[in-house]
Amino acid sequence: MAWVTCKVNEVGPASDGTETPAPVIYINLTDIAGSFANYWFFIEDGIQNEALAVAIAAMNYTKKVVVGLDPPNAGNTPYTGISRLYLQTS
Secondary structure: OEEEEEEEEEEOOOOOOOOOOOOOEEEEEEEOOOOOOOEEEEEOOOOHHHHHHHHHHHHHOOOEEEEEEEEEOHHHOOOEEEEEEEEOOO
């Protein structure tokens, strides 16, 4: 798992129509370090409600999030799973 500090751009369905089978929540992130921008990820089952609340809080209050990214999802590339998502505390 790779840890990345990001800005949350959007939460919801991915724009290109190749969504991972439901139920799933998508989040569009930009890496603060510049390795990716406006990239869609999916929030893995089991943490969706908590992660959605964190993502919305980050958007509403323009805070950064620290994201635990899994390797690319081979079944639905380019989507990558998020297994952890936290508001940045400092």
